[in-house]
Each structure stands twice: as C-alpha cells, then as structure tokens.
Amino acid sequence: MTTEDLRLTIAAELERTRARTALLTEAVDDDDLTRQHSPLMSPLVWDLAHVGNQEELWLVRDVGGRDPVRQDIDELYDAFKHARRDRPALPLLDPLEARAYVARVRDKALDVLDRVRFDPGARLLDGGFAFGMIVQHEQQHDETMLATHQLRTGSPVLTAPPPPAAANAVRGEIFIDAGGFVMGTDTEPWALDNERPAHTVDLGAFWIDAAPTTNGQYAAFIDAGGYDDPRWWSERGWAHRQKAGLAAPLHWIRDRDGWLRRRFGHVEPVPMEEPVVHVCYFEAEAYAAWAGKRLPTEAEWEKAARFDPATGRSRRYPWGDDPPGPAHANLGQRHLSPAPVGAYPAGASPLGVHQLIGDVWEWVSSGFEPYPGFRAFPYPEYSEVFHGGDYKVLRGGSFGTDAAACRGTFRNWDHPIRRQIFSGFRCARDHV
Numbered sequence: 001m002t003t004e005d006l007r008l009t010i011a012a013e014l015e016r017t018r019a020r021t022a023l024l025t026e027a028v029d030d031d032d033l034t035r036q037h038s039p040l041m042s043p044l045v046w047d048l049a050h051v052g053n054q055e056e057l058w059l060v061r062d063v064g065g066r067d068p069v070r071q072d073i074d075e076l077y078d079a080f081k082h083a084r085r086d087r088p089a090l091p092l093l094d095p096l097e098a099r100a101y102v103a104r105v106r107d108k109a110l111d112v113l114d115r116v117r118f119d120p121g122a123r124l125l126d127g128g129f130a131f132g133m134i135v136q137h138e139q140q141h142d143e144t145m146l147a148t149h150q151l152r153t154g155s156p157v158l159t160a161p162p163p164p165a166a167a168n169a170v171r172g173e174i175f176i177d178a179g180g181f182v183m184g185t186d187t188e189p190w191a192l193d194n195e196r197p198a199h200t201v202d203l204g205a206f207w208i209d210a211a212p213t214t215n216g217q218y219a220a221f222i223d224a225g226g227y228d229d230p231r232w233w234s235e236r237g238w239a240h241r242q243k244a245g246l247a248a249p250l251h252w253i254r255d256r257d258g259w260l261r262r263r264f265g266h267v268e269p270v271p272m273e274e275p276v277v278h279v280c281y282f283e284a285e286a287y288a289a290w291a292g293k294r295l296p297t298e299a300e301w302e303k304a305a306r307f308d309p310a311t312g313r314s315r316r317y318p319w320g321d322d323p324p325g326p327a328h329a330n331l332g333q334r335h336l337s338p339a340p341v342g343a344y345p346a347g348a349s350p351l352g353v354h355q356l357i358g359d360v361w362e363w364v365s366s367g368f369e370p371y372p373g374f375r376a377f378p379y380p381e382y383s384e385v386f387h388g389g390d391y392k393v394l395r396g397g398s399f400g401t402d403a404a405a406c407r408g409t410f411r412n413w414d415h416p417i418r419r420q421i422f423s424g425f426r427c428a429r430d431h432v
C-alpha cells in the first residue's frame with residue numbers, strides 16, 4: 001500500500017468508526033447518556049469523551065507533537081483512576097461538551113494524519129499502527145456502549161435487520177490432529193502487543209465443536225438441573241453460582257411455555273438455534289462438564305481458527321486472508337443478535353469449524369498471560385498490567401465487534417464472573 005492509500009484507509013476507518021459512536025450516543029436522550037445503566041458500566045457520555053481523550057493523548061499529543069486540547073480532563077477519563085461505578089459522580093463533560101470535544105480532537109487528528117510520515121523506523125507509526133490502535137480503541141468502546149444499551153431498560157432505540165438464517169444447522173465435532181502451529185503474529189500491522197510475537201505451539205490431537213453452544217443445548221442443561229448440581233461446577237464457579245443466584249443466562253426470563261429473553265428493549269422467545277450469549281466463564285465451564293466435554297484452551301481455539309493443514313500455515317481468519325465481509329461473519333453490529341449456527345458457511349475454517357469469528361465471544365480455559373517474548377507496546381496499561389490477574393481469555397469477537405478489532409489472533413479478556421458482555425462458548429475434548 002502506498003503512503004497515500006494508507007492515509008485514505010485510515011481516514012475512512014476513523015470516519016466509519018465515528019459514525020458508529022455517533023449512532024450509539026445519539027439514539028438516546030441526555031438523561032440516558034449521563035445516567036448509569038449498571039454499576040458494571042460507565043455512563044455512555046464517559047465512554048464518548050474517553051474515546052476522544054485517548055485520541056488526543058496518542059494522535060494529537062504523541063504522534064502530532066501538538067499542544068493539548070484539554071489536559072485538565074485527562075484525569076477524569078483515565079480508566080485506571082476511577083472505577084466504573086464511581087464515574088457518574090465525576091464532574092464529567094456534559095453531552096454537548098463531550099461532542100464538541102471529540103469533534104475538536106478529531107479535526108486535529110486528521111490534520112496530524114495529513115502531515116505525518118509513516119517512517120518504518122518509528123514503531124508507533126509503522127503501518128499506521130497508532131491510528132489503527134485508536135480506531136480499535138474506539139470500536140472496543142463502541143462494543144462496550146452496545147453492551148450498555150443492552151442493560152438499559154425502556155423501549156428499543158436501536159434497529160438492524162435480523163441475522164441471516166442457516167440453510168443447514170451445524171452440529172457435531174471436528175477432529176484436529178496433533179502437531180505444531182504458529183500462534184500469534186509478527187506481520188498483522190494493527191495487531192496489539194498481546195497478539196505478538198508469532199511462536200510455534202505444539203498441541204496433542206483434540207476435538208472441537210463445529211459451532212458454538214446453542215441456546216437449545218444450553219436450555220437442555222438448565223432443564224437437566226445443571227444449575228443445581230455442584231458436580232458440574234468448579235469450586236469457585238459453584239460458590240459464585242450460589243452467591244449470585246445464577247439460574248439462566250443474563251436477560252433470560254422463564255415463561256409458562258419456555259424461555260423469553262430481553263434484547264435491546266424487545267422481549268422475544270429465545271431462538272434455540274442461536275449461540276448462547278451472556279453467560280459467564282463459570283457457566284460455560286459447568287455446561288461443558290455436564291456435556292462430558294471441556295472448554296478449549298486458547299491455543300486450541302486459535303489452531304482451529306487459523307491452521308490450514310494443506311499448507312501448514314496459519315491464516316489471518318478461518319476462511320483465509322481476506323478481511324471479513326458480510327458473508328464471512330456476523331460482526332460490526334450489522335445485526336443485533338448472534339446468527340443461528342450454520343448461517344455463515346463461507347466463514348468456516350478449512351477443517352469445517354463454523355462461526356469462530358463473530359456472533360459471540362468465546363470463553364476459553366486459558367488465563368490472560370503474555371506470549372513468550374511479549375513486549376508491552378506502546379503502553380503497559382493496554383495488556384501488561386492485566387497479566388497474572390483473575391482474567392480468562394475470550395476469542396473470536398461478537399456481533400457487536402467491528403472487523404477492525406477482530407482477527408484470528410485477537411485476544412479479549414475479562415473476569416470469569418462477567419456476563420454483561422456478548423460472551424458465549426464452544427466445547428472441546430481430548431482425543432482418547
């Protein structure tokens with residue numbers, strides 16, 4: 001790509017991303033923007049100004065070397081200074097001020113983009129990385145804001161066409177033979193520090209489900225008394241299940257003749273062919289044990305998603321190296337729910353594993369730890385400070401994840417009790 005093409009690509013990505021942010025923050029009134037919809041989430045107006053503040057810090061001040069726009073508010077929008085539950089009480093910018101602030105920062109960032117030289121010697125700019133990082137950061141907060149929308153009560157404000165139907169439901173397991181594969185990347189230009197470096201991992205043979213666990217399968221676990229049987233739960237999982245009173249995925253409602261769910265303000269029957277969403281790690285782990293299986297490790301998940309047995313290469317995505325299109329995966333808030341299993345045959349891996357990318361984030365059994373040779377870049381607060389903490393990895397992105405923030409190598413993480421995120425899972429088992 002020429003420098004001019006890179007500039008145009010970045011400008012288009014920044015603009016496309018800001019349109020999503022605008023949609024999520026203009027769909028509700030000022031009261032909904034400034035109130036807290038859950039103690040787990042920031043007020044939407046905090047996410048909005050925080051996105052602008054990160055853009056100011058990295059693109060305007062660091063890359064551009066420009067004077068600060070609003071240095072006085074850095075502290076308010078530093079995620080490490082104030083817990084989410086405390087953010088509504090801060091003297092935040094109001095919606096009008098926040099919108100003006102992010103627009104002012106964007107003007108300056110675009111001016112920096114016009115003049116910047118993408119010197120391959122400057123690691124922060126190589127391949128446009130700093131801009132890519134800021135695009136991904138905003139998209140990640142957009143997904144967080146979408147989760148806040150899901151927690152908001154009241155009538156629906158977001159609309160999108162339903163996801164595609166499945167011509168053939170996908171069932172069963174896929175065998176992945178023993179052998180090494182390359183995990184992580186050195187070449188993906190916008191890959192974040194935790195996806196690097198590429199390294200070979202040797203794995204034994206295993207089986208992995210061809211599709212994520214569906215609502216129907218999960219409902220069978222509930223019907224079988226899975227939530228009341230400590231045999232299926234880890235010790236921590238059972239303690240949490242008891243304390244939190246877990247009995248079904250978040251947003252499910254028991255009805256006389258089945259299950260309903262609340263989805264972005266709509267109440268509807270739970271679609272049994274869709275991947276289950278809004279379950280925590282402990283619920284995923286319990287379901288897998290009940291099914292006589294286990295969760296895949298992070299390496300197993302990535303091998304299933306990227307390894308091409310014909311070439312021995314690791315692909316960027318299950319379907320190949322092309323960026324995600326609408327036929328490959330349910331990404332980018334194009335739809336406001338996961339799609340039924342089998343809805344994306346064009347997105348399957350060479351071995352026939354479906355819907356690894358998009359639909360639901362998939363809990364894996366691994367904790368969030370650095371790859372061998374990891375180096376924090378460009379700042380330890382993105383990944384490094386979370387290593388060794390109480391976090392489980394999630395892979396593959398959800399219907400609310402943008403393609404810019406999703407790859408075969410992309411790593412997300414959260415506390416094992418969290419389920420307000422768009423989290424589901426698929427099962428695996430040893431080959432015996």
Ligand code: AVJ
Pocket residue numbers: 137140141144382411412413414
């Ligand atoms: C990688 C999704 C866990 O949302 O906390 C946003 C991404 N980092 N701002 C998060 C992130 C800084 C992060 N996750």
Ligand code: FE
Pocket residue numbers: 050054079137141
């Ligand atoms: Fe952030």
